[in-house]
Amino acid sequence: MIEWLLHPAYQLFAAGLIAAVAGRRVGGAIAVLAPLIGIATLINLPDGFGLSAGLGPYTIQPLRVDRLGFVFALIFLIAAALSQIFALAENRRVLRGAGLIYAGAAVGGVLAGDLISLFIHWELTALASVMLVWDGQRKPDDAHLRAGLRYLLLQIISGLLLLIGAVMWIRSTGHARFEHIGFGAPGGLWFLLAFGLKCAFPLLHNWMHDAYPRASASGTVMLSAFTTKLAVYALARGFAGTDSLLWIGALMATLPIVLSLLENDLRRVLTYGLNSQQGFMVAGIGIGTPLAIDGASAYAFACVLYMALLFMATGAVLHRTGTTQASELGGLYRSMPLTTLFCIVGALSIAAFPLFSGFATKSMIVSAAAYEHELWLWLALLLASVGVLLHAGLRTPYAAFFGPRRSSAPVREAPWPMLVAMALTALLCIAIGVFPQPLYALLPHESSYKVFTADHLISQLQLLLFGSLAFVLALRVGLAPRSSRGVVLDSDWLYRRAAPAIWRVALSVWAGLMRLLGACARWLLRHGQKIFVESFSEQELGGVWSLTSGAALLLILLGVWLLQLL
Amino acid sequence: MTAPANKTPRWPLWLLIAACALSLIAGLFNHWHAHFAAEAWPGFFALIGFAAVSLLMLLARLFAPLLRRPPQYYGEESSEREVHHD
Structure with missing residues (x-):
C-alpha cells in the first residue's frame, strides 16, 4: 500500500486536502512544499516504473513513468510550486486546496498508463479547476456562477467524450492501455474531440476565454498551466502524426490573433495568446516526426512557464489596481518596476526572442515544418509568431506598464510572494533560453537540435524587429487599434446568444402553431x-x-x- | 492603444531602426541553408514581420465594428476587483 505514496499526484491530493483546512502559515508551507516533494519523488522514479491494479477483467496502471509523461509531469509540478508561492499573497484556502488537487489531477493524467485512470484524472481537473473560476469573486454574482457552470459543463462533456472513446477502444482491443490511438482506430474520433475540446481547438476553444480571466490573480496562473497542456500531452501520446492536426494547428495558431487585438481585458488577451501557442503544439504533433514531437513537448514546457509569468504580472496588476482593462491602465512602470521587468521577460519569452525560452523551443516546431516541406503550415506559423509578438509581446506590456497613465490613484509594487514567484519563473524562462540543452535531454526522442544557428537567429530577429517597427510606427501615426471597454464576440456567441435566440424563435413558432x-x-x-x-x-x-x-x-x-x- | 504623448523620447525608435538595419545586413551576408527558396531572399523575414503586423492591425480595425459590443452585452457587471494595498 505504501508504494502508492510514490505517486506524485496522490502526494498532491493529500497535501491539498490538508492545506485546504490548515491556516495561513501551515497551509501555505504545505502548498509550496508538496510540489517540491513531488518533483523529488518523480526524479527518483526509474524510467519504465509503474504501479498497476486489477479492475474487473482489465489491468489499470495509475502510475507509468516514461519520457513523454515525465516531461509534462515535471513542468506541472514546477508550475504548481511557483503558482503556490504566488498565491501566498492572496492567502485563500481554495487556491491552496483546489489548486493542489487540480495540479495533482493534471500530474495524474500525464502519468496515467491506462484510459480509465486518464478519464478519472481528466474529470478531476474539471471539478477542481471550476473552484478556481468561482473563487475569482469574493461574493460571486449570478453571471459569475453561470460562467463557471458553462466552463464546468464543457469540461465534463470533454470527459464524457473521452469515456465513450475509451469504452469503444477497450471493447474492440480488449485492453485499456493508453498508447497511440490514431484517427481511424475504434473510438478515434471521440478521443480526438475530447482532447480537442480541452486543447481549445478552433470553435471548441471559447470556454477558455470565457472562464480564465474570471479567476483570481493566482487562480488564472494555475488555470493557464494545466488543463490545456494535459490535452497537448494526450494528443502527443494518442495522435502523433495525424494529418488533420496540421491544418487544425495552423488555424488555431492564427485565428485568435485578430480577436486578441480587439480585446480590452489583458488577461483575456493573454488567453488568446495561449490559445495561439497551443496551435503551434498541435501542429507539431500533426507533423509527428521525432523532432516535431520533441518540439511540441519542449514548447509546452516553455509555454507553461512564460504564460504563468505573464499571468502573474497581470495578476499582480489586478491585485494592486483592481483591474486588467487595457483602457484603464498604463504608465505602471514607475510604481511597479520589478513587475514590469518580469512582464518584459515573459513577453520576450512568448515572442521567442533569442536567449529566451520561446526561441529555444518554438524553433524546433517551425524547423520541423520546414524539414517536412509543409509550406503553408510554415507560413501560418510565421504569421502566428508575428501575431504573438504583437499582442502578448508588445501590446500587453505597453498597455499595462507604458503608455499614458490613466489613473492617478497611488499603486504599490506587488507583494513579496508575488515578486519571488515572478523572479523564479523569469529565471527559468531565461535559463531555458540560454542553456536549452538540459531541457532537450529530457525530451521523449532526445532530438539533437542546434538552435543557435545564424539562420535561426537572423530570421527570427528580422521577424521580431521589423514587426516591432511596424507596431511602433502604427502607434506614432495613431493607426493601432484602440483599446476600449467592451465585449468581443467570439464563438461563445453561438451558445450564449444565437442558440438561445433560435430556441426562443422555435418556441414562439411552436406556440403560434x-x-x-x-x-x-x-x-x-x-x-x-x-x-x-x-x-x-x-x-x-x-x-x-x-x-x-x-x-x-x-x-x-x-x-x-x-x-x-x- | 492610443498614440503616446509628444514627450515620448525618440532614441528608442532610432535604436530599433538601427537594430532592424543590422539584422537586414546580417541577412545579406548569411549563407542560408534554405528549405524553401523564399528563405534566402534578401529581407524575406523582415518583410513578413513588417507586413504581418500591418495586416493584423488593419484586420483588427476592419473587424472592430463587427465584433465589438458594449460591456453589458451579455448582461454582466464589470470585472472590477478590490484593491490590495497591504
Whole structure:
C-alpha cells in the first residue's frame, strides 16, 4: 500500500486536502512544499516504473513513468510550486486546496498508463479547476456562477467524450492501455474531440476565454498551466502524426490573433495568446516526426512557464489596481518596476526572442515544418509568431506598464510572494533560453537540435524587429487599434446568444402553431356540432354513409382536441 | 492603444531602426541553408514581420465594428476587483 505514496499526484491530493483546512502559515508551507516533494519523488522514479491494479477483467496502471509523461509531469509540478508561492499573497484556502488537487489531477493524467485512470484524472481537473473560476469573486454574482457552470459543463462533456472513446477502444482491443490511438482506430474520433475540446481547438476553444480571466490573480496562473497542456500531452501520446492536426494547428495558431487585438481585458488577451501557442503544439504533433514531437513537448514546457509569468504580472496588476482593462491602465512602470521587468521577460519569452525560452523551443516546431516541406503550415506559423509578438509581446506590456497613465490613484509594487514567484519563473524562462540543452535531454526522442544557428537567429530577429517597427510606427501615426471597454464576440456567441435566440424563435413558432390549431379546434367544435347534428337528422340516423362520415368527423374532432391539449 | 504623448523620447525608435538595419545586413551576408527558396531572399523575414503586423492591425480595425459590443452585452457587471494595498 505504501508504494502508492510514490505517486506524485496522490502526494498532491493529500497535501491539498490538508492545506485546504490548515491556516495561513501551515497551509501555505504545505502548498509550496508538496510540489517540491513531488518533483523529488518523480526524479527518483526509474524510467519504465509503474504501479498497476486489477479492475474487473482489465489491468489499470495509475502510475507509468516514461519520457513523454515525465516531461509534462515535471513542468506541472514546477508550475504548481511557483503558482503556490504566488498565491501566498492572496492567502485563500481554495487556491491552496483546489489548486493542489487540480495540479495533482493534471500530474495524474500525464502519468496515467491506462484510459480509465486518464478519464478519472481528466474529470478531476474539471471539478477542481471550476473552484478556481468561482473563487475569482469574493461574493460571486449570478453571471459569475453561470460562467463557471458553462466552463464546468464543457469540461465534463470533454470527459464524457473521452469515456465513450475509451469504452469503444477497450471493447474492440480488449485492453485499456493508453498508447497511440490514431484517427481511424475504434473510438478515434471521440478521443480526438475530447482532447480537442480541452486543447481549445478552433470553435471548441471559447470556454477558455470565457472562464480564465474570471479567476483570481493566482487562480488564472494555475488555470493557464494545466488543463490545456494535459490535452497537448494526450494528443502527443494518442495522435502523433495525424494529418488533420496540421491544418487544425495552423488555424488555431492564427485565428485568435485578430480577436486578441480587439480585446480590452489583458488577461483575456493573454488567453488568446495561449490559445495561439497551443496551435503551434498541435501542429507539431500533426507533423509527428521525432523532432516535431520533441518540439511540441519542449514548447509546452516553455509555454507553461512564460504564460504563468505573464499571468502573474497581470495578476499582480489586478491585485494592486483592481483591474486588467487595457483602457484603464498604463504608465505602471514607475510604481511597479520589478513587475514590469518580469512582464518584459515573459513577453520576450512568448515572442521567442533569442536567449529566451520561446526561441529555444518554438524553433524546433517551425524547423520541423520546414524539414517536412509543409509550406503553408510554415507560413501560418510565421504569421502566428508575428501575431504573438504583437499582442502578448508588445501590446500587453505597453498597455499595462507604458503608455499614458490613466489613473492617478497611488499603486504599490506587488507583494513579496508575488515578486519571488515572478523572479523564479523569469529565471527559468531565461535559463531555458540560454542553456536549452538540459531541457532537450529530457525530451521523449532526445532530438539533437542546434538552435543557435545564424539562420535561426537572423530570421527570427528580422521577424521580431521589423514587426516591432511596424507596431511602433502604427502607434506614432495613431493607426493601432484602440483599446476600449467592451465585449468581443467570439464563438461563445453561438451558445450564449444565437442558440438561445433560435430556441426562443422555435418556441414562439411552436406556440403560434398550437394557438392556430386550437382556434381551428374551437371553430370545429362550435360549427361541427351543427353539421354533425344536421347530417344525422337529415338522414334519419340511417344509411351506412352517414354513420361512417359521422364517425370520421368525431375522430377528426377528437384528434384536433387532443392536439390542442399538447 | 492610443498614440503616446509628444514627450515620448525618440532614441528608442532610432535604436530599433538601427537594430532592424543590422539584422537586414546580417541577412545579406548569411549563407542560408534554405528549405524553401523564399528563405534566402534578401529581407524575406523582415518583410513578413513588417507586413504581418500591418495586416493584423488593419484586420483588427476592419473587424472592430463587427465584433465589438458594449460591456453589458451579455448582461454582466464589470470585472472590477478590490484593491490590495497591504
